[in-house]
Amino acid sequence: MSAEKLDKSKTLFLRKKHVGPSCKIFFSQDPIKIVKAKGQYMYDENGQRYLDCINNVAHVGHCHPDVVQAGAEQMGTLNTNARFLHDNLVLYAQRLQATLPPALSVCYFVNSGSEANDLALRLARNFTGHDDIITLENAYHGHVSSLIDISPYKHHQLPDAELRPSVHVAPSPDVYRGRYRADHPDPAAAYADDVRELIDRAHEKGRKIAAFIAESLQSCGGQVVPPAGYFQQVAAHVRRAGGVVIADEVQVGFGRVGSHFWAFQLQGADFVPDIVTMGKPIGNGHPMSCVVTTAEVAQAFASSGMEYFNTFGGNPVSCAIGLAVLDVIGKEDLQGNAVRVGQHLSDLLEALKRKHPLIGDVRGRGLFIGVELVKDRLTLTPATAEAQEVIYKLKEEKILLSADGPHRNVLKFKPPMCFTPEDAELVAAKLDPVLTGTGPLLG
Numbered sequence: 001m002s003a004e005k006l007d008k009s010k011t012l013f014l015r016k017k018h019v020g021p022s023c024k025i026f027f028s029q030d031p032i033k034i035v036k037a038k039g040q041y042m043y044d045e046n047g048q049r050y051l052d053c054i055n056n057v058a059h060v061g062h063c064h065p066d067v068v069q070a071g072a073e074q075m076g077t078l079n080t081n082a083r084f085l086h087d088n089l090v091l092y093a094q095r096l097q098a099t100l101p102p103a104l105s106v107c108y109f110v111n112s113g114s115e116a117n118d119l120a121l122r123l124a125r126n127f128t129g130h131d132d133i134i135t136l137e138n139a140y141h142g143h144v145s146s147l148i149d150i151s152p153y154k155h156h157q158l159p160d161a162e163l164r165p166s167v168h169v170a171p172s173p174d175v176y177r178g179r180y181r182a183d184h185p186d187p188a189a190a191y192a193d194d195v196r197e198l199i200d201r202a203h204e205k206g207r208k209i210a211a212f213i214a215e216s217l218q219s220c221g222g223q224v225v226p227p228a229g230y231f232q233q234v235a236a237h238v239r240r241a242g243g244v245v246i247a248d249e250v251q252v253g254f255g256r257v258g259s260h261f262w263a264f265q266l267q268g269a270d271f272v273p274d275i276v277t278m279g280k281p282i283g284n285g286h287p288m289s290c291v292v293t294t295a296e297v298a299q300a301f302a303s304s305g306m307e308y309f310n311t312f313g314g315n316p317v318s319c320a321i322g323l324a325v326l327d328v329i330g331k332e333d334l335q336g337n338a339v340r341v342g343q344h345l346s347d348l349l350e351a352l353k354r355k356h357p358l359i360g361d362v363r364g365r366g367l368f369i370g371v372e373l374v375k376d377r378l379t380l381t382p383a384t385a386e387a388q389e390v391i392y393k394l395k396e397e398k399i400l401l402s403a404d405g406p407h408r409n410v411l412k413f414k415p416p417m418c419f420t421p422e423d424a425e426l427v428a429a430k431l432d433p434v435l436t437g438t439g440p441l442l443g
């Protein structure tokens with residue numbers, strides 16, 4: 001199938017999946033119907049097995065027995081709403097806190113990444129008394145209205161959507177395609193300076209910054225790894241203006257980057273966000289999320305007179321599952337696995353880059369890797385249709401991958417953390433002939 005045809009068929013994907021005469025379910029893409037999953041594999045209704053390279057929700061592996069057992073046992077003992085104190089809640093908060101810098105000491109329990117980020121904005125606005133938010137180009141922070149407003153990732157917005165006056169968009173710190181690239185003498189300072197300029201321009205209009213929010217590594221925006229030192233410099237500008245820094249770890253937290261438990265820690269011990277939000281991997285597929293912040297931010301919220309209540313946030317079953325996830329990450333050394341297998345996969349992809357001009361860039365940390373496809377390495381013309389073709393052909397090979405970024409030309413690898421060296425080798429072996437058959441076809 002030609003890439004052009006594929007791209008066309010993509011636009012024809014049913015936006016509403018008909019499952020019966022009177023029932024429709026909304027999907028943004030045509031989904032595979034799956035019936036079970038185990039480890040790094042998913043199975044469709046015909047018993048066909050797929051290697052899952054994209055499911056960063058099944059963090060410690062699909063249906064991990066320890067997680068299943070913890071959830072089932074707790075379900076049979078106690079589950080209730082957030083009005084009650086229970087041991088799991090206290091235990092979980094303590095365990096989570098131990099993974100974070102000591103200043104981040106207060107935990108709020110919610111159920112999704114969107115709820116976490118929405119609450120983070122409320123905390124920031126309440127603490128600072130300011131209204132405005134600085135967000136990054138191509139960022140995605142969630143599906144609720146407050147977050148769509150600050151998510152310039154264009155696939156979720158109407159093409160002509162206008163920003164609210166309280167939202168300021170800074171360039172994505174992308175050293176491959178962005179305005180300051182790897183050959184710039186100091187891309188971190190240059191990108192941070194752009195944020196400072198935004199703050200200055202906002203001040204000239206009488207506007208004040210409540211928060212800078214960013215994914216510690218940008219995911220939907222194309223697996224972007226900000227240059228070292230970027231967040232420290234941005235934080236200095238934002239705090240000088242009376243704002244706080246929110247690190248969105250919804251996709252990249254919980255050891256995915258391997259060397260550190262949190263992706264913001266890649267910047268160094270001298271960078272501590274004021275608020276950290278987390279989601280997806282925290283419950284290994286069970287809906288659970290958290291916001292962690294400083295005592296000062298939390299105290300200001302508590303003193304504001306506002307009530308905060310979330311029916312399901314931190315319920316006993318969620319916390320039991322969350323504790324089991326933390327145990328498995330430690331017991332199976334999944335962070336170490338992310339370092340080793342992530343490096344192995346990166347090396348294999350780098351080798352493919354040397355062979356296939358279609359690969360413009362391989363980037364990432366641990367088991368969070370992006371492969372950017374370009375028609376031309378000098379002009380960086382995005383190879384969007386080719387990326388769709390690669391995804392389609394790998395699916396035929398029973399490997400699930402997705403393409404994202406503003407041009408949808410970045411192959412995203414974020415598999416369950418139990419991914420093995422053999423899985424990495426299989427993916428590279430299947431990708432090799434697919435790349436051979438893709439670029440030249442269109443050239």
Ligand code: PLP
Pocket residue numbers: 112113114115117140141142143215219220248249250251279280
């Ligand atoms: N933040 C980031 C970085 C995300 O990628 C997502 C979801 O993809 C969210 C927040 C929203 O999380 P949820 O879909 O759980 O509401």
